[in-house]
Amino acid sequence: xxxxxxxxxxxxxxxxxxxxxxxxxxxxxxxxxxxxxxxxxxxxxxxxxxxxxxxxxxxxxxxxxxxxxxxxxxxxxxxxxxxxxxxxxxxxxxxxxxxxxxxxxxxxxxxxxxxxxxxxxxxxxxxxxxxxxxxxxxxxxxxxxxxxxxxxxxxxxxxxxxxxxxxxxxxxxxxxxxxxxxxxxxxxxxxxxxxxxxxxxxxxxxxxxxxxxxxxxxxxxxxxxxxxxxxxxxxxxxxxxxxxxxxxxxxxxxxxxxxxxxxxxxxxxxxxxxxxxxxxxxxxxxxxxxxxxxxxxxxxxxxxx
Numbered sequence: 687x688x689x690x691x692x693x694x695x696x697x698x699x700x701x702x703x704x705x706x707x708x709x710x711x712x713x714x715x716x717x718x719x720x721x722x723x724x725x726x727x728x729x730x731x732x733x734x735x736x737x738x739x740x741x742x743x744x745x746x747x748x749x750x751x752x753x754x755x756x757x758x759x760x761x762x763x764x765x766x767x768x769x770x771x772x773x774x775x776x777x778x779x780x781x782x783x784x785x786x787x788x789x790x791x792x793x794x795x796x797x798x799x800x801x802x803x804x805x806x807x808x809x810x811x812x813x814x815x816x817x818x819x820x821x822x823x824x825x826x827x828x829x830x831x832x833x834x835x836x837x838x839x840x841x842x843x844x845x846x847x848x849x850x851x852x853x854x855x856x857x858x859x860x861x862x863x864x865x866x867x868x869x870x871x872x873x874x875x876x877x878x879x880x881x882x883x884x885x886x887x888x889x890x891x892x893x894x895x896x897x898x899x900x901x902x903x904x905x906x907x908x909x910x911x912x913x914x915x916x917x918x919x920x921x922x923x924x925x926x927x928x929x930x931x932x933x934x935x936x937x938x939x940x941x942x943x944x945x946x947x948x949x950x951x952x953x954x955x956x957x958x959x960x961x962x963x964x965x966x967x968x969x970x971x972x973x974x975x976x977x978x979x980x981x982x983x984x985x986x987x988x989x990x991x
Contacts, residue, residue: 709979710927711786713754713766713972720744722751723766725786726969727982731929732947733964737985741786746779746794747771753809753872753923755973757821760814764975765854767810767823770794776801778810778825780854786981787988797849797860801829805841809923811973813875815850815905822905824848824863826871837892838869844890846873848906866900866912872971875905876926876933876953884953885909886924886935894919897937899953916948916956923971934959938971945969 712726712734723742726734744751747770754768764786768779777796783789798804805828813822827847830840848863864870864885872888885900885907897917900909920941927934932949935956939946945965948956 707979708976709982710929711756711975711977711982712925712969713756713975714969715751715754715972716968716970719750719752719970723754723768724969725972725985726966727985729979731927731934731974732959732962734966734969736966736969742766742781742789742792744768744770744779744792746792747775747777751779753971755809755811756975757812757814757973758975758977759821760816760819765812765821767795767812769808769810771806773806775807776804778807778823782854786985795823795849795857797823797825797847797857798827800860801827804829808844809872811872811874813905816877817905818850820850820852821854822848822850822875824873824875826873833865834867836868838890842869842890844869844871846870846887850906863907864900864909866898872922872924874924874926874973877905878933878953883909884926886926886953887912888922888924889915896921897924897935901953913954917946918942921946925971925974927974927976934974936971936974 710728710731714724722740722744725737728734752769756766758764764783766781770779776798777794780793780795781789808826810823810825824846826844828844835843846864850858869890870887871890874886876884881903883902889898896915896919899913901911902909921937921939923938925936934947936947946960949959950956
């Protein structure tokens with residue numbers, strides 16, 4: 687009897703352990719971005735599979751869903767933000783979910799309505815700051831004639847802006863988040879360790895357009911020490927995730943029509959790990975979120991919409 691009980695307890699422990707093992711979700715979309723939110727999943731952070739379904743159909747703005755960025759809050763809720771239009775919009779889309787299957791009503795968070803000449807609100811990225819216990823959302827906008835434009839057209843001279851929130855009901859005032867002296871989009875915050883943050887960003891200056899890194903001791907910045915390019919030309923849409931003892935920096939190498947990744951431990955020295963990747967064709971950049979394997983199994987069992 688004791689032997690049977692011991693075996694049962696061991697089996698239950700093994701089952702619980704297997705279900706709680708870490709896995710990863712990669713938010714995604716396919717062009718032309720009018721179908722809605724897609725997701726990939728992975729057990730190791732390198733080899734990805736597609737759920738082959740739409741999880742959330744766009745209903746606001748221009749009814750597109752580009753650049754979906756997601757984070758899981760301390761209460762377990764997933765918060766999603768996305769680009770709702772190419773030009774003319776003054777905000778980004780927002781929805782939340784407890785299980786990545788059922789979603790709250792979509793809302794547009796109008797973060798640039800105080801700037802009537804704003805051209806766009808692109809690629810919002812969401813980050814949970816566990817020091818100040820708040821969510822940070824950063825995005826790229828162009829306000830013509832606001833900054834020296836260099837070689838960029840006035841309608842394509844972006845800077846990064848930000849708001850913070852604790853509950854997605856009340857938001858801080860919009861602030862300039864990053865002006866590195868050139869047109870910048872697609873910035874992503876990574877917390878390397880306590881008091882050390884990296885900001886992966888796209889230098890959107892023509893003709894090169896590549897990824898650089900900046901650094902800060904606070905999530906909200908200021909970010910300084912912008913590096914020389916760490917990727918080749920015509921790259922964008924960085925996504926960062928820590929897998930074991932190494933950070934992976936994914937990006938869309940659209941000039942080469944491929945998805946690539948660099949491995950790093952300090953965001954200063956990088957190695958190309960693209961040969962280890964497996965990513966479904968058509969995937970466009972989003973955010974990588976650590977989850978449990980149990981959650982992925984539930985999502986796979988849920989019938990497609």
